Amino acid sequence: MFNLTYSYRLQLNRQQEQTYSEWLETSRPVWNFALAERKDWYRSRSCPINTCSLHSEYIIPADAPRPTFARQCKALTSARQQNPFLQRAHSQMLQQVLRRMEKAFVSMWESGHGFPRFKKPGRMRSLLFPQLGKDPIQGNRVKLPGVGLVKMRMSRPIPDGFVVKQAQVVKKASGWYVLLTLQCDVDCPDIIPHGEALGIDVGLSHYLATSAGEIVPRPRFFGTLQRQLRSLQQRASRKKKGSNNWRKAHLKVARLHEHIRNTRRDFFWKLAHRLCDGVGMIFAENLNFKAWARGMFSKHTLDAAHGEFLHILKWVCWKRGVFYAEVKPDGTSQTCPNCGIHTGKKELSVRVHDCPECGYRTDRDVAAAQAIVKRGLAAVGHTVKMLGEGLSGRSPRTQESPSL
Ligand SMILES: [Zn+2]
Numbered sequence: 001m002f003n004l005t006y007s008y009r010l011q012l013n014r015q016q017e018q019t020y021s022e023w024l025e026t027s028r029p030v031w032n033f034a035l036a037e038r039k040d041w042y043r044s045r046s047c048p049i050n051t052c053s054l055h056s057e058y059i060i061p062a063d064a065p066r067p068t069f070a071r072q073c074k075a076l077t078s079a080r081q082q083n084p085f086l087q088r089a090h091s092q093m094l095q096q097v098l099r100r101m102e103k104a105f106v107s108m109w110e111s112g113h114g115f116p117r118f119k120k121p122g123r124m125r126s127l128l129f130p131q132l133g134k135d136p137i138q139g140n141r142v143k144l145p146g147v148g149l150v151k152m153r154m155s156r157p158i159p160d161g162f163v164v165k166q167a168q169v170v171k172k173a174s175g176w177y178v179l180l181t182l183q184c185d186v187d188c189p190d191i192i193p194h195g196e197a198l199g200i201d202v203g204l205s206h207y208l209a210t211s212a213g214e215i216v217p218r219p220r221f222f223g224t225l226q227r228q229l230r231s232l233q234q235r236a237s238r239k240k241k242g243s244n245n246w247r248k249a250h251l252k253v254a255r256l257h258e259h260i261r262n263t264r265r266d267f268f269w270k271l272a273h274r275l276c277d278g279v280g281m282i283f284a285e286n287l288n289f290k291a292w293a294r295g296m297f298s299k300h301t302l303d304a305a306h307g308e309f310l311h312i313l314k315w316v317c318w319k320r321g322v323f324y325a326e327v328k329p330d331g332t333s334q335t336c337p338n339c340g341i342h343t344g345k346k347e348l349s350v351r352v353h354d355c356p357e358c359g360y361r362t363d364r365d366v367a368a369a370q371a372i373v374k375r376g377l378a379a380v381g382h383t384v385k386m387l388g389e390g391l392s393g394r395s396p397r398t399q400e401s402p403s404l
Contacts, residue, residue, distance in 0.1 A: 008152040010176040016147040026089040069102040096128040173254030193380040195280020199373025209365035211373040272316035283376030285329035337370030
């Protein structure tokens with residue numbers, strides 16, 4: 001089963017906009033109430049008995065059950081029966097607020113993310129509808145709960161064989177959007193490894209390097225836009241809070257954020273498609289392992305954008321029939337891709353791989369990408385060819401071999 005998410009701009013009329021704005025403000029107290037309930041429960045239990053403060057006792061009975069998603073859902077259902085304010089909003093959508101809360105807690109336990117936060121007015125930005133009616137897409141309109149048919153800007157068609165599974169309506173700085181989760185309803189055959197193989201190494205000094213010797217530099221707009229963003233943020237912070245100018249400045253910041261996201265994504269899509277040209281397999285590193293394997297501990301070294309890129313790459317590969325797999329990256333920068341000997345750890349300042357054994361010389365990130373492709377090929381059971389015969393020099397893209 002393959003899922004993908006497409007985003008479209010919505011053109012809500014005034015009535016529709018009012019309904020959804022209201023629903024956003026209805027889901028906010030649901031979130032805050034559910035969070036308070038969970039927080040209180042944990043606090044009442046995390047207090048060691050001998051240091052328990054006499055001033056702030058929690059009056060939660062010792063046998064009170066832990067607030068789970070199911071329990072909170074039940075409580076919501078009965079609250080809805082008495083509260084007309086809650087009744088006005090879509091019930092499944094409100095349950096999804098509780099679902100999101102559950103997820104936030106799970107990721108707090110499992111990945112050490114922070115405690116979920118209470119939401120101030122205007123901070124609730126999305127409505128998730130887990131189900132839509134039959135045939136929700138009609139031409140360039142989508143049928144959404146509570147508001148009926150809404151015009152969408154069909155920036156791209158919904159691909160054949162996909163059905164809409166759920167919809168998330170998001171309020172952004174530039175307007176309202178819908179994120180449609182599409183699911184492939186036909187059996188999608190797995191892609192088997194075939195053809196030319198390409199290894200890629202995402203990094204810091206370049207955006208990425210390929211085993212074919214191509215080095216993709218970090219796009220210049222990354223830096224320029226970040227600088228612009230910083231100066232806008234500074235300007236916004238100097239405005240009087242709540243004033244008209246403050247609001248305007250913050251809107252500018254939000255718009256630029258959105259622009260940066262879009263520009264970055266556009267770059268990712270184009271790059272992913274280009275990498276797929278003429279190859280049958282792509283191997284990349286598993287980023288979760290990469291950080292510790294290379295001793296990159298700072299958050300900035302590999303930001304979330306690299307993960308987003310690999311996600312897009314995976315999807316583009318699938319769509320174009322290219323086999324995609326991730327390999328464990330430990331040691332890929334320490335072995336010679338040509339003869340396979342261990343060359344030892346390189347300092348980050350050493351930009352060239354120069355093998356003392358066989359004399360193979362290339363850019364260090366290209367060498368890492370070549371080690372990745374070798375590892376990937378070994379894992380899928382293809383014969384591993386030495387660089388001279390196989391990895392370079394066969395496909396047209398590798399003819400401009402590394403200049404080092
Ligand atoms: Zn060597």
